[in-house]
Amino acid sequence: MSPRPGFVLEVDRSTPPTLFWHGEGYRLERLPTGSRVIYPPEPLPALDDPDAAIEHALEHPAGDCEPLSALLRPGMRLTIAFDDISLPLPPMRAPDVRGRVIEAVLDKAAAAGVDDVVLIAALALHRRMTDDELRHALGSRIFDAFAPHGTLLQHDAEDPDGMVDLGQTEEGEVVEINRRAAESDLLVYVNINLVAMDGGHKSVATGLASYRSIRHHHNVRTMQHSRSFMDRHNSELHTSNWRMGRLIAQSVKLFQIETTLNTDTFPSQFGFLQHREWEWSLKDRAGFHATSAALERTPPALKRQIFHSIRSPHALSSIQAGEVEAVHDLALANVHRQQLVRVEGQSDVVTMGLPYICPYNVNSIMNPLLVACLGLGYFFNLYRGRPVVRQGGVCILSHPTPWAFNPVHHPSYIDFFEQVLADTTDPLEVEKRYEESFARDPWYVHLYRTSYAYHGVHPFYMWYWCAHALDHLGQVIVVGGDRAAVRRMGFKPATSLADALEMAEDVVGRDPTITHLHLPPLFLADVV
Amino acid sequence: MKALLIERQLHRFAAARAASLVAGPASGIGVGPLRLADVDPPELPGPGWQRLRPRLAGICGSDLHTVDGASSRYFEPIVSFPFVPGHEVVADVLDGPLAGRRVVLEPVLGCVARGIDPPCAACASGRKGACERIAFGHLRPGLQTGYCRDTGGGWSDELVAHESQLHVVPDALGDEAAVMVEPAACAVHATLLGAVVPGETVVVLGSGTLGLAVVAALRHFALPGTLISVAKHAVQRDLASSLGADDVVAPGELARAVRRATGSLALEDRHGGIRRLAGGADVVFDCVGSAETIADSLAVVRPGGRVVLVGMPGTVRVDLAPLWQREITLLGAYAYGTEDRPEGPRSTFELAFELVEAAGLQRLVSARYPLERYEEAVRHAANAGRRGAVKVVFDLRRAAGSWRGAGALAAADGEAASGTSGEEVEAAR
Numbered sequence: 001m002s003p004r005p006g007f008v009l010e011v012d013r014s015t016p017p018t019l020f021w022h023g024e025g026y027r028l029e030r031l032p033t034g035s036r037v038i039y040p041p042e043p044l045p046a047l048d049d050p051d052a053a054i055e056h057a058l059e060h061p062a063g064d065c066e067p068l069s070a071l072l073r074p075g076m077r078l079t080i081a082f083d084d085i086s087l088p089l090p091p092m093r094a095p096d097v098r099g100r101v102i103e104a105v106l107d108k109a110a111a112a113g114v115d116d117v118v119l120i121a122a123l124a125l126h127r128r129m130t131d132d133e134l135r136h137a138l139g140s141r142i143f144d145a146f147a148p149h150g151t152l153l154q155h156d157a158e159d160p161d162g163m164v165d166l167g168q169t170e171e172g173e174v175v176e177i178n179r180r181a182a183e184s185d186l187l188v189y190v191n192i193n194l195v196a197m198d199g200g201h202k203s204v205a206t207g208l209a210s211y212r213s214i215r216h217h218h219n220v221r222t223m224q225h226s227r228s229f230m231d232r233h234n235s236e237l238h239t240s241n242w243r244m245g246r247l248i249a250q251s252v253k254l255f256q257i258e259t260t261l262n263t264d265t266f267p268s269q270f271g272f273l274q275h276r277e278w279e280w281s282l283k284d285r286a287g288f289h290a291t292s293a294a295l296e297r298t299p300p301a302l303k304r305q306i307f308h309s310i311r312s313p314h315a316l317s318s319i320q321a322g323e324v325e326a327v328h329d330l331a332l333a334n335v336h337r338q339q340l341v342r343v344e345g346q347s348d349v350v351t352m353g354l355p356y357i358c359p360y361n362v363n364s365i366m367n368p369l370l371v372a373c374l375g376l377g378y379f380f381n382l383y384r385g386r387p388v389v390r391q392g393g394v395c396i397l398s399h400p401t402p403w404a405f406n407p408v409h410h411p412s413y414i415d416f417f418e419q420v421l422a423d424t425t426d427p428l429e430v431e432k433r434y435e436e437s438f439a440r441d442p443w444y445v446h447l448y449r450t451s452y453a454y455h456g457v458h459p460f461y462m463w464y465w466c467a468h469a470l471d472h473l474g475q476v477i478v479v480g481g482d483r484a485a486v487r488r489m490g491f492k493p494a495t496s497l498a499d500a501l502e503m504a505e506d507v508v509g510r511d512p513t514i515t516h517l518h519l520p521p522l523f524l525a526d527v528v
Numbered sequence: 529m530k531a532l533l534i535e536r537q538l539h540r541f542a543a544a545r546a547a548s549l550v551a552g553p554a555s556g557i558g559v560g561p562l563r564l565a566d567v568d569p570p571e572l573p574g575p576g577w578q579r580l581r582p583r584l585a586g587i588c589g590s591d592l593h594t595v596d597g598a599s600s601r602y603f604e605p606i607v608s609f610p611f612v613p614g615h616e617v618v619a620d621v622l623d624g625p626l627a628g629r630r631v632v633l634e635p636v637l638g639c640v641a642r643g644i645d646p647p648c649a650a651c652a653s654g655r656k657g658a659c660e661r662i663a664f665g666h667l668r669p670g671l672q673t674g675y676c677r678d679t680g681g682g683w684s685d686e687l688v689a690h691e692s693q694l695h696v697v698p699d700a701l702g703d704e705a706a707v708m709v710e711p712a713a714c715a716v717h718a719t720l721l722g723a724v725v726p727g728e729t730v731v732v733l734g735s736g737t738l739g740l741a742v743v744a745a746l747r748h749f750a751l752p753g754t755l756i757s758v759a760k761h762a763v764q765r766d767l768a769s770s771l772g773a774d775d776v777v778a779p780g781e782l783a784r785a786v787r788r789a790t791g792s793l794a795l796e797d798r799h800g801g802i803r804r805l806a807g808g809a810d811v812v813f814d815c816v817g818s819a820e821t822i823a824d825s826l827a828v829v830r831p832g833g834r835v836v837l838v839g840m841p842g843t844v845r846v847d848l849a850p851l852w853q854r855e856i857t858l859l860g861a862y863a864y865g866t867e868d869r870p871e872g873p874r875s876t877f878e879l880a881f882e883l884v885e886a887a888g889l890q891r892l893v894s895a896r897y898p899l900e901r902y903e904e905a906v907r908h909a910a911n912a913g914r915r916g917a918v919k920v921v922f923d924l925r926r927a928a929g930s931w932r933g934a935g936a937l938a939a940a941d942g943e944a945a946s947g948t949s950g951e952e953v954e955a956a957r
Binding site for chain 2 (some may be wrong): 273406409415437441442
């Protein structure tokens with residue numbers, strides 16, 4: 001039976017309570033009659049033979065590109081870059097698709113007699129990955145073959161000798177990327193396109209770039225002019241990356257590999273997270289009640305540990321390789337095939353339950369900035385056409401939003417939250433007054449390069465991701481969040497969904513139309 | 529006359545100490561060494577001495593230490609029991625050449641007040657706070673009025689003071705402002721001792737009366753580049769900010785705030801928290817004086833920087849390795865005297881009058897109590913920040929419609945110039 005497409009449910013009196021994620025837990029909420037709930041499409045079937053699909057993609061490239069084996073020759077410098085810990089979410093069960101694809105690339109390199117091979121985790125300004133995380137992403141065989149010899153690297157955007165300036169785009173954007181990647185005879189980039197935003201020229205132009213370069217597209221202006229950044233043709237973020245990528249392509253031979261995954265996101269014991277409530281099986285119900293009861297008695301740190309140990313059964317749904325733009329068009333079509341849900345019209349209020357994880361807190365704490373970014377940056381932007389909520393509408397997020405940070409991973413976030421947001425929450429003011437000093441702060445640079453810290457500027461990007469939503473919305477309400485943390489961000493705290501809906505009426509009027517985003521698993525709302 | 533008296537009863541000091549350790553500051557007030565008594569007014573010790581009737585008398589952190597039995601035993605030889613506390617005093621002069629005038633008391637009992645001639649080197653140079661004879665002369669030991677058996681103190685109906693201790697209060701200055709002059713003088717002295725070079729990054733740890741007054745003094749008498757204040761409570765945060773702090777942070781945020789302000793690197797603990805800064809602030813004014821704040825000061829001051837101890841410390845356990853390795857200067861800042869100013873030497877009290885008026889420090893006076901309610905007053909003062917207060921004072925004025933029995937008065941907006949305009953409010957905020 002083919003998987004069912006996404007679905008927009010209209011809540012009536014017979015509708016069972018709706019599941020809302022709530023950090024390391026979930027709630028069942030009764031939405032008012034007439035509310036809409038957007039459910040993601042069911043997972044596409046996994047490719048029958050992933051290794052054969054990989055082989056086929058490498059040897060039958062898309063666009064103006066030779067097969068990979070034809071690009072490999074003895075004595076060449078080969079660099080293989082790959083997406084970092086931020087993808088996929090949750091981390092996938094072994095074998096990770098990156099390791100699988102890179103093994104195939106390495107087999108071909110070996111067959112062609114290529115000796116000078118370096119792997120680079122494309123961190124951009126993200127934290128470095130631990131050895132365990134690298135081993136998981138690449139598999140033990142690759143890790144053990146490269147890491148001991150110093151040929152498994154992590155991109156260091158602050159290494160003055162490790163970056164090279166490739167010039168400027170016609171818009172004056174500095175293009176500075178990883179020297180090893182730029183000076184290789186062939187750069188292979190292995191993507192995981194979890195959402196429509198991923199991949200394309202963004203992979204190299206962001207993943208292997210420096211702050212000098214990234215600042216041209218990670219800023220308030222581009223975010224406010226990306227409607228949305230999940231729709232690359234209407235995304236200023238992507239337009240800038242595309243200009244940079246085309247400049248890079250003039251001097252760097254790139255072989256792009258983009259993979260898409262299905263939305264089989266949670267293991268079977270969490271099956272109720274994948275299914276629609278009225279279709280919950282006995283096992284789903286038992287799973288829901290058992291985990292809810294257990295979580296209630298579990299300390300927060302242990303809950304975090306439990307959830308972060310989840311390994312997703314994500315399966316490869318497509319792979320395409322070759323020339324970057326042709327590859328990306330195919331990958332995007334495959335993302336849309338899995339995730340698009342047609343939604344008619346906007347509503348006054350959008351609600352969403354936020355889970356325990358976002359791209360920047362894998363094995364870490366979902367701090368308040370990440371809560372905001374996940375809700376207002378990512379989930380709000382999961383649309384094509386128009387936002388799900390109307391201009392001036394209200395966004396209701398459900399998350400505990402603890403005033404808690406991981407000081408190893410997010411040191412500059414703490415200062416951003418304590419100092420910057422205490423002063424102003426206006427993204428433009430934040431950018432103007434504080435970005436440069438955080439980005440250049442030598443301690444943050446030191447921690448980014450030598451510890452496991454996100455770059456000093458990273459919390460700014462989290463706030464910028466929210467800029468479009470903050471500009472669009474009349475109010476943001478957080479249900480069940482730490483009140484001080486919620487207020488620090490300029491949002492309103494509410495103790496229950498009912499309270500939040502009542503507060504929303506003060507902004508959008510009585511009896512508002514309501515749409516709930518039932519995710520993850522992820523979808524992309526095609527709002528017409 | 530009525531007076532609050534502290535007697536040398538060791539079991540009472542011990543009981544107060546135990547109670548405060550178990551149940552919090554001033555919780556042992558009922559079993560401690562302080563009691564309300566009917567006593568004879570102090571005798572005039574000699575020529576130049578006058579009788580004063582207090583109008584307002586502040587409760588200082590050092591008084592609270594004494595009441596809690598937490599003062600260092602260092603002070604034993606330089607106080608004389610029984611004594612009447614109270615060294616932050618605005619009073620009416622009852623006799624002598626200044627009879628009828630309103631004065632602020634400069635409480636240090638130096639050589640002149642003690643009838644010692646020639647004075648010690650410190651007093652001769654105007655540094656009364658550093659007097660070498662505070663246990664000698666015709667007075668019994670006592671570093672200040674409020675710790676000397678012979679002089680009485682501000683927490684009473686009457687005390688005596690030497691004419692060299694008196695500063696006439698201008699008519700335009702209200703009692704609430706005047707009672708702030710003494711703590712302001714401490715802040716001025718500490719600030720000038722810190723010798724802040726224009727542009728330096730300065731931290732003020734603690735936002736009680738002294739901390740806030742130091743912030744005000746730094747803004748008035750120095751040119752710090754960035755002034756970071758550490759405050760626990762909302763009222764303290766607001767006041768620190770309005771008095772001129774550029775950044776007001778919670779205690780747990782200090783290291784990060786200083787690191788950000790100075791662009792310093794930091795040394796982390798194994799959980800990623802900041803253990804100490806590699807660089808740091810140029811000057812730290814510790815207006816608390818606890819083991820924690822001294823350790824914090826040493827953790828956030830730069831190598832070669834200065835830590836000025838403004839708050840009264842006791843016996844504390846602090847790792848001095850950073851002091852040694854980073855060549856940090858640790859300065860004590862006690863009392864006042866004469867300050868070197870660009871325009872020439874000036875009395876600290878003169879500068880303090882200027883500061884109180886310029887910064888409107890009368891706003892720090894949050895609550896007034898009659899002597900009879902001393903237990904409540906001391907408890908309020910000991911928990912001032914948490915209860916939204918800063919300076920708690922005894923109100924000893926005898927205006928028409930006396931306060932006696934009427935409950936505490938509060939000068940919430942700090943504008944009340946005398947008891948006659950005091951607004952009755954609930955004291956226990």
